[in-house]
Amino acid sequence: MDSLEKIERLHNRISMLQVVTELEVECKTSSFGIPKQTVIYDAKTVTANYLENEGLKFPVIAKPLVADGSLKSHKMLLVFNKDGLRKLKPPIVLQEFVNHGGVIFKVYVVGDYVKCVKRKSLPDVNEDNLGRLESYLSFSQVSNLNTCEKKDDKYYKLMNLENSELPPLGLLGDIARGLRRATKLHLFNFDVIRDNRVGNRYLVIDINYFPGYAKMPNYERVLTDFFWDVLNRNDMGFKSLKEVRVLVGNNGCGEDEGTLPLSPLKMEENEKPIRV
Ligand SMILES: Nc1ncnc2c1ncn2[C@@H]1O[C@H](COP(=O)(O)OP(=O)(O)OP(=O)(O)O)[C@@H](O)[C@H]1O
Numbered sequence: 504m505d506s507l508e509k510i511e512r513l514h515n516r517i518s519m520l521q522v523v524t525e526l527e528v529e530c531k532t533s534s535f536g537i538p539k540q541t542v543i544y545d546a547k548t549v550t551a552n553y554l555e556n557e558g559l560k561f562p563v564i565a566k567p568l569v570a571d572g573s574l575k576s577h578k579m580l581l582v583f584n585k586d587g588l589r590k591l592k593p594p595i596v597l598q599e600f601v602n603h604g605g606v607i608f609k610v611y612v613v614g615d616y617v618k619c620v621k622r623k624s625l626p627d628v629n630e631d632n633l634g635r636l637e638s639y640l641s642f643s644q645v646s647n648l649n650t651c652e653k654k655d656d657k658y659y660k661l662m663n664l665e666n667s668e669l670p671p672l673g674l675l676g677d678i679a680r681g682l683r684r685a686t687k688l689h690l691f692n693f694d695v696i697r698d699n700r701v702g703n704r705y706l707v708i709d710i711n712y713f714p715g716y717a718k719m720p721n722y723e724r725v726l727t728d729f730f731w732d733v734l735n736r737n738d739m740g741f742k743s744l745k746e747v748r749v750l751v752g753n754n755g756c757g758e759d760e761g762t763l764p765l766s767p768l769k770m771e772e773n774e775k776p777i778r779v
């Protein structure tokens with residue numbers, strides 16, 4: 504559906520988030536951006552001083568530069584102090600770890616359709632404890648931990664997803680529309696966290712092409728409608744696609760929970776229909 508060349512941009516964690524920094528979205532009550540980050544190609548260059556010069560302080564997350572969906576590309580390190588820096592295997596992206604209350608918002612985009620689902624994430628790190636912690640913690644695919652793993656874990660037992668407030672839906676819709684226009688992609692999702700230091704600042708930390716839509720409530724209907732529209736676009740034209748609806752569920756179970764119509768996403772006048 505989408506061109507490989509355009510998808511390629513999402514396979515590198517720097518170019519992937521670069522697009523977010525270029526978006527022009529106005530929101531009076533909140534702001535958005537990406538975490539501070541730097542790319543490391545040579546392990547020798549990573550020192551505590553280097554981090555400081557880059558405006559980064561511990562804890563930091565080390566993510567493989569390549570984000571191609573392979574097992575390796577999901578292997579991450581949460582680095583608490585300078586000893587942990589020795590474990591890094593470039594090429595990597597070092598990103599500030601932003602406390603976000605242990606909740607991540609996964610925003611699924613299917614053409615004009617946008618849906619936000621809450622998921623449990625890494626817990627906050629108390630800076631006062633940095634000295635007492637191990638130098639690093641390795642992890643992989645936090646958002647894919649299965650429900651049983653989460654149920655057994657003391658931290659996850661304490662979490663109460665239901666009480667966590669969603670980001671402003673207008674903002675998510677605007678970011679989704681901006682990303683769609685900038686990337687010219689139709690099928691992707693992005694991960695958003697709320698910066699606890701600020702409260703109403705949202706950070707996009709990850710964008711994935713053709714994510715596991717099975718985790719999106721009502722995905723069969725949404726995807727079928729989308730492909731139906733694409734197939735019929737010669738008769739209908741993309742402009743006549745249905746109005747965007749941002750559906751928001753708190754745990755991905757309630758299909759119509761929190762349904763909220765936003766202003767329609769209009770295709771750019773000059774955007775050519777996709778050829779299938
Ligand atoms: N800058 C950050 N600050 C705080 N937590 C973060 C940050 N970046 C990532 N995380 C945590 O690490 C997890 C994995 O990060 P990310 O989404 O970038 O990697 P991924 O391998 O593409 O993961 P997934 O496939 O699970 O989405 C996130 O779900 C979140 O819990």
Ligand SMILES: [Mg+2]
Pocket residue numbers: 646694709
């Ligand atoms: Mg992610």
